[in-house]
Amino acid sequence: MKNKVKEMREERGLSQSELAKRLNVSRQTVISIEKERYNPSLDLAFTLADLFERRIEEIFIPNRVNEEGVE
DSSP: OOOHHHHHHHHHOHHHHHHHHHTSSSSHHHHHTTTTTTTHHHHHHHHHHHHHHHHHHHEEEEOOTTTOOOO
């Protein structure tokens, strides 16, 4: 799943460590989310949305597969 976490974090002038503290997760979790290697739980996604004052759909963009099975 694609996301805009890094962009939004940088817009707010937060380091990965600062964001991790606010989310109560490790810095490695933030890195994994930003690099799209890890999809956060719904709870964490809602916490990010609240922190960035955005809707979840504005932060996370699902990879959709078309009828031919291609993204």
